[in-house]
Amino acid sequence: MHVHQMISTHPRVRGETNGALIRCIEECYSCAQACTSCADACLGEEKVTSLAQCIRLNLDCADICNITGRIATRRTGSDEEMIRRMLDACAAACRLCAEECEKHAEMHEHCRICGEACRRCMSACEEAGRSTKH
Amino acid sequence: MHVHQMISTHPRVRGETNGALIRCIEECYSCAQACTSCADACLGEEKVTSLAQCIRLNLDCADICNITGRIATRRTGSDEEMIRRMLDACAAACRLCAEECEKHAEMHEHCRICGEACRRCMSACEEAGRSTKH
Amino acid sequence: MHVHQMISTHPRVRGETNGALIRCIEECYSCAQACTSCADACLGEEKVTSLAQCIRLNLDCADICNITGRIATRRTGSDEEMIRRMLDACAAACRLCAEECEKHAEMHEHCRICGEACRRCMSACEEAGRSTKH
Amino acid sequence: MHVHQMISTHPRVRGETNGALIRCIEECYSCAQACTSCADACLGEEKVTSLAQCIRLNLDCADICNITGRIATRRTGSDEEMIRRMLDACAAACRLCAEECEKHAEMHEHCRICGEACRRCMSACEEAGRSTKH
Numbered sequence: 353m354h355v356h357q358m359i360s361t362h363p364r365v366r367g368e369t370n371g372a373l374i375r376c377i378e379e380c381y382s383c384a385q386a387c388t389s390c391a392d393a394c395l396g397e398e399k400v401t402s403l404a405q406c407i408r409l410n411l412d413c414a415d416i417c418n419i420t421g422r423i424a425t426r427r428t429g430s431d432e433e434m435i436r437r438m439l440d441a442c443a444a445a446c447r448l449c450a451e452e453c454e455k456h457a458e459m460h461e462h463c464r465i466c467g468e469a470c471r472r473c474m475s476a477c478e479e480a481g482r483s484t485k486h
Numbered sequence: 487m488h489v490h491q492m493i494s495t496h497p498r499v500r501g502e503t504n505g506a507l508i509r510c511i512e513e514c515y516s517c518a519q520a521c522t523s524c525a526d527a528c529l530g531e532e533k534v535t536s537l538a539q540c541i542r543l544n545l546d547c548a549d550i551c552n553i554t555g556r557i558a559t560r561r562t563g564s565d566e567e568m569i570r571r572m573l574d575a576c577a578a579a580c581r582l583c584a585e586e587c588e589k590h591a592e593m594h595e596h597c598r599i600c601g602e603a604c605r606r607c608m609s610a611c612e613e614a615g616r617s618t619k620h
Numbered sequence: 621m622h623v624h625q626m627i628s629t630h631p632r633v634r635g636e637t638n639g640a641l642i643r644c645i646e647e648c649y650s651c652a653q654a655c656t657s658c659a660d661a662c663l664g665e666e667k668v669t670s671l672a673q674c675i676r677l678n679l680d681c682a683d684i685c686n687i688t689g690r691i692a693t694r695r696t697g698s699d700e701e702m703i704r705r706m707l708d709a710c711a712a713a714c715r716l717c718a719e720e721c722e723k724h725a726e727m728h729e730h731c732r733i734c735g736e737a738c739r740r741c742m743s744a745c746e747e748a749g750r751s752t753k754h
Numbered sequence: 755m756h757v758h759q760m761i762s763t764h765p766r767v768r769g770e771t772n773g774a775l776i777r778c779i780e781e782c783y784s785c786a787q788a789c790t791s792c793a794d795a796c797l798g799e800e801k802v803t804s805l806a807q808c809i810r811l812n813l814d815c816a817d818i819c820n821i822t823g824r825i826a827t828r829r830t831g832s833d834e835e836m837i838r839r840m841l842d843a844c845a846a847a848c849r850l851c852a853e854e855c856e857k858h859a860e861m862h863e864h865c866r867i868c869g870e871a872c873r874r875c876m877s878a879c880e881e882a883g884r885s886t887k888h
Contacts, residue, residue, distance in 0.1 A: 353755070353784045354867060358791035361863040363798040381783045382755045388827045389760035395675055396765040396830040400668040405563035407663055411679075412557050412568050418820065419549045425790045426546065428798040429539035434546050434582060437575045444571055461763040465756060487621070487650045488733060492657035495729040497664040515649045516621045522693045523626035529809055530631040530696040534802040541797055545813075552686065559656045562664040595629040599622060673831035680828065680836050683821045691814050697807035702814050702850060705843045712839055 353378050355425075364427050373424055376473075376480035380421030380442065383473035387414035387449060390466035397460065406452050406463065413449035416442050417473060424480065432484055439481040446474035487512050489559075496561050507558055510607075510614035514555030514576065517607035521548035521583060524600035531594065540586050540597065547583035550576050551607060558614065566618055573615040580608035621646050623693075630695050641692055644741075644748035648689030648710065651741035655682035655717060658734035665728065674720050674731065681717035684710050685741060692748065700752055707749040714742035755780050757827075764829050775826055778875075778882035782823030782844065785875035789816035789851060792868035799862065808854050808865065815851035818844050819875060826882065834886055841883040848876035 355377045360369050391410035394403040420442040424435055453467035489511045494503050525544035528537040554576040558569055587601035623645045628637050659678035662671040688710040692703055721735035757779045762771050793812035796805040822844040826837055855869035 354788055354871060355791070357867050358788055358795070358864060361867065362791070362795040363800075377787065381787055385779065385783055385823065385827060386756055386760050388824050389757070389764070392676070392828040392830050393760070393764040395672050398669070398765075400672065401666070404663050404668065408560055408563040408565060408660070409568075412560065412565060414824075415553045415556055416568075416572070419553045421787065422549055422790050422816075423546050425787060426542055426794040428794050429542040431542060431546060431582070434543075434550075434579055437578055438550070441571045441575050445568060448565070448568060462760060465759050465763065469756060488654055488737060489657070491733050492654050492661070492730060495733065496657070496661040497666075511653065515653055519645065519649055519689065519693060520622055520626050522690050523623070523630070526694040526696050526810070527626070527630040529806050532631075532803070534806065535800070538797050538802065542794070545793075548690075555653065556656050556682075559653060560660040562660050596626060599625050599629065603622060676828055676831040676833060677836075680825050680833060683824055684836075684840070687817045687821045690817055694810055694814065697810040699810060699814060699850070702811075702818075702847060705846055706818070709839045709843050713836055716833070716836060 353381065359425070359427065362427050370480075370483055372476070372480045372483035376439070376476040377421050377424050379469075379473040379476040380417045380424065383446065383469045384414045384417035384421065386466045386469035387411070387417065390453065390462050393460070393462040394456075403456065406456060409445075409449040409452045410466070413445045413470065416445040420477070436481055436484055439477045439484070443474045443477040443481070446470040446477065450474065487515065493559070493561065498561050504614075504617055506610070506614045506617035510573070510610040511555050511558050513603075513607040513610040514551045514558065517580065517603045518548045518551040518555065520600045520603035521545070521551065524587065524596050527594070527596040528590075537590065540590060543579075543583040543586045544600070547579045547604065550579040554611070570615055570618055573611045573618070577608045577611040577615070580604040580611065584608065621649065627693070627695065632695050638748075638751055640744070640748045640751040644707070644744040645689050645692050647737075647741040647744040648685045648692065651714065651737045652682045652685035652689065654734045654737035655679070655685065658721065658730050661728070661730040662724075671724065674724060677713075677717040677720045678734070681713045681738065684713040688745070704749055704752055707745045707752070711742045711745040711749070714738040714745065718742065755783065761827070761829065766829050772882075772885055774878070774882045774885035778841070778878040779823050779826050781871075781875040781878040782819045782826065785848065785871045786816045786819035786823065788868045788871035789813070789819065792855065792864050795862070795864040796858075805858065805862075808858060811847075811851040811854045812868070815847045815872065818847040822879070838883055838886055841879045841886070845876045845879040845883070848872040848879065852876065
C-alpha cells in the first residue's frame, strides 16, 4: 500500500499528513481483506452451522472497513463529521467481529489471524478518531 | 426490487417482516444509485470546481447507502447493534448530502432529484432505526 | 429507483437516454440486493454445507452486479470499453449464480426468487451490451 | 496486509498457496486505495475540468479492483471462470486508468504514483490469470 505517498501529494494536504489517519486507512483495507478471507474460509469448514454468526459478522465488517477506508481516504471538502461517524461505526464492527472470531481461534487459525486484524483496525480507528477531533 | 419477497422467505424471518426495514433497504439502494449518478453528472458540468464538495459528499453517501442496504438485508445471527449504528451513520450521510445538493437544486436538476432521494432515505433510516429499538 | 430521471438530467445525456442501459442499471441494483439476501438466507438454513457453493456465487454475483450498476451509471467521459467488459462479466456472473440457485429452487423459495432476479439481470446486461456496440 | 497468512489457513487451500494470486490480491487492494485517493486529489485541483476523465476512470478502476480483490480472495467452491473473467476486466481497467493518469503525471504527483500502482496491478492480474489457467 502507498497510502502515505498518495495522501501527501493531495492538493488539500500538501505534505501535512495525519499519521494516525494513514495507519487507519491501511488497517481498514487490510482488515477488509482478512474478513472477506475468513468468511470464505469459515464457509469451507465442515461445521459451517456453528460458524454462521462468524460469517455474518465477517461480511458486515468487511463491508464497513472497505467503505471507512474509502471515506477516510477522501480529503477534498470538509466532511469531518462523516469521517468521525464512520470511524466510530468501524471500530464497533471490528470489536464485534473480533469477539466472535476469538471464540473460534483455537479451532481455526484463520479466525485467530482475522481476530487480530480486527483488533488492530479497531485501535487504529479509535486513534484516528481522536486525531480528527478538535 | 424484490426486497419484501426475498426477506419474507428468509429462514429466520418466516413471514414476519419489518415493513420499515424493507422500505429502508429499498431507499438505500435507490439513494446509492442516485448519488453515484449525481456525482458523475456534477463531474460532467462546466463549473466542476463549485461542485467539488457535492461530488465528495455524493461519493461518501453512495458508499454508505450501499453498505447500509447490504447490512440491513442480512438477517442471520443477532447483529442489531451493527444495523442500528449503520442506520444512524446513513441517516447522517443522507442529511449532509441532501443539504449540499439542495444548494445546487435550482441550477442542476440532477442535484434536485438526488437531494430528494437523500431526504427519503434519511427518513427511512430514521424510521427503521426506531423499529429495531426495543 | 429513479434511474431514468437521474440519467436523463446528466449534462452529457441531455434527454437522449438509452432505455436498455437504464433497465440494466435497475436490474443490477435489484439483483445485487437479491443475491445479498439469498446468501444470508442460505447461511441461516440448517443444511448450510450443501449451500456453500450457492453462498459463494451469491456473494460474487452481488459484488459484480453492484459495481456494474455503478459503472453503467457513470456517463462522463468515454469509457465504453469498460462498460462493455463489465456487462459481459456481469452477465456471466448472473448465469453462474442462476444455474446454482435453480438447483435449490424447489427446496428454498429464496433461491427460486434469486434465480429469477439473476436471469432478468443477465438478459438486461446482454441487451445493454448490444445497445452500446457500434 | 496478511493475504498469504489468511489464504494459507483456508480449509480448501491447506498450505498450497498460489503466489501469483496472492500478489494479485495485494495489488488489487493497494490499487483500489490509490485510485480512490487519486480521484479525490484530482477533484481538489484547481483545473478539475481537464481531470474529469481521470476521475471517472479512477472511480471505475477503484470499484473493479476492490471487487476483483474480494472475488480472488474467495476460495470455496469452484468459481475459476468468474475469477478469470474478473482478472481480465481488472487488467483492462488498470490499463485504461494508467494511460489516463500518465497524461497528467508531470503536472500531478498523485497521478504519477497512481499510474504506477495501476501498472503493477495490471501485471499482477495478467500473471494471476495465467496461473489459474490449466
